[in-house]
Amino acid sequence: MIKERILWMLGGAIITVVVFVLAQQFVFGTSSAENITKEEAEDIVLKRFSGDIDQIEEEKQHYSVIVNTDSRSYKVMVDKQNGDLYDYELIENKKDNNPESEDDSTNGNQDSNEQNDPAKQTKDQSSDEKEDSEQKQEEALSLLKEAEITEQVQEVFDGEIGNIELNETDHPFYKIEIEKDLEIITLKVDAYKGDILSEESQPKDKNTPISKEEAIKKASSVIEGKLDDVELKNIKGTLYYFIELELPSNQDVTIRINAINGSTTTIWDQKDDDKNNEEGN
Numbered sequence: 680m681i682k683e684r685i686l687w688m689l690g691g692a693i694i695t696v697v698v699f700v701l702a703q704q705f706v707f708g709t710s711s712a713e714n715i716t717k718e719e720a721e722d723i724v725l726k727r728f729s730g731d732i733d734q735i736e737e738e739k740q741h742y743s744v745i746v747n748t749d750s751r752s753y754k755v756m757v758d759k760q761n762g763d764l765y766d767y768e769l770i771e772n773k774k775d776n777n778p779e780s781e782d783d784s785t786n787g788n789q790d791s792n793e794q795n796d797p798a799k800q801t802k803d804q805s806s807d808e809k810e811d812s813e814q815k816q817e818e819a820l821s822l823l824k825e826a827e828i829t830e831q832v833q834e835v836f837d838g839e840i841g842n843i844e845l846n847e848t849d850h851p852f853y854k855i856e857i858e859k860d861l862e863i864i865t866l867k868v869d870a871y872k873g874d875i876l877s878e879e880s881q882p883k884d885k886n887t888p889i890s891k892e893e894a895i896k897k898a899s900s901v902i903e904g905k906l907d908d909v910e911l912k913n914i915k916g917t918l919y920y921f922i923e924l925e926l927p928s929n930q931d932v933t934i935r936i937n938a939i940n941g942s943t944t945t946i947w948d949q950k951d952d953d954k955n956n957e958e959g960n
Contacts, residue, residue: 713760714759714760715742715757715759715760715762717735717737717742719762720735720742720744720757720759720762721735721744723757723762723764724744724746724755724757724764725746727755727764727835727836728746728748728753728755728834728835729748729749729834730746730747730748730749731746731747732744732745732746733745733746733747733752740758740759740760741756741757741758741759742756742757742759743755743756744756744757745770748834750772750834751769751771751772751831751834752769752770752771753767753768753769753770753835754766754767754768754770755767755768764878765878767835767874767875767878768874769831769872769873769874772873821871822845822851822870822871823853823870823871823872823873825843825845825853827873828843828853828855828868828870828873829843829855831868831873832855832857832866832868835875836857836864836866837859838857838858838859838864839857839858839859839890839893840855840856840857840858841856841857841858841863841890842854842855842856843855843856845870850869851869851870851871852867852868852869852870852876853866853867853868853870854866854867854868855868858890862880862881863880863881864878864879864880865878865879865880865881866878866879888911888918888938888939889920889936889938889939889941891909891911891920893941894909894920894922894936894938895909895922897934897936897941897943898920898922898924898934898936898943901934901943901945902924902926902932902934902945904924904925904926904927904932905924905925905926906922906923906924907923907924907925907931908921908922908923909921909922909923911938917937917938917939918937918938918939919935919936919937919938920934920935920936920938921933921934921935922934922935922936930947930948931948932945932946932947932948933945933946933947933948934946
């Protein structure tokens with residue numbers, strides 16, 4: 680009996696060890712197999728950025744990628760498991776690295792005695808360093824303009840930029856909405872450095888009305904004229920843009936645009952038609 684009990688205990692222990700080892704291999708083997716490769720990480724980054732990969736380093740949970748565009752360099756993290764991009768960081772703005780040419784003629788006209796005066800040189804150098812320091816501090820505290828933020832975002836994201844809102848908190852940031860065919864992307868962008876702090880994406884509702892700007896473009900593609908007025912109306916549960924245009928012939932016309940499907944209807948001003956008929960008679 681004792682021998683049988685010992686054999687049963689040994690057998691159970693062996694089975695437990697085998698199951699544990701197999702489970703470990705299955706879990707870690709599957710996790711490793713799901714990780715994306717460096718090449719796949721590069722492809723993901725290049726689909727988002729129009730540029731070249733400068734450097735890629737493999738970390739424990741992600742790839743750290745430096746990508747160069749025509750005017751800027753970014754550092755981006757790529758999640759190994761799902762390939763998501765996060766933690767965008769602007770590391771170089773090449774536009775700021777173009778030094779202005781020095782005026783040689785002005786330097787040539789300086790008095791030779793001043794150039795050879797050590798006290799004068801020391802004073803000038805100290806003054807220049809102070810001005811540079813003050814300028815750097817001022818630049819560090821200045822907010823980026825909407826146009827600069829828009830330019831940076833358009834280098835990374837395709838689509839039409841909609842609403843841009845500056846949130847002046849302790850750490851100011853811009854909230855930007857980008858409309859694409861099937862989704863709306865919402866970004867939080869650092870107002871000082873232009874770094875992308877967060878990115879959220881949600882499917883675009885099929886019933887989402889087109890923007891005012893899109894409606895004006897569509898109206899201009901139907902008839903060219905001077906924009907007079909734009910009004911959004913709800914008619915029996917359907918949204919319509921009414922865009923009034925003044926034609927070169929001084930005739931007024933209204934383009935009615937379905938804000939959901941974009942269909943257009945041209946409505947000519949009846950008063951202008953009556954006036955033209957009277958003049959013809």
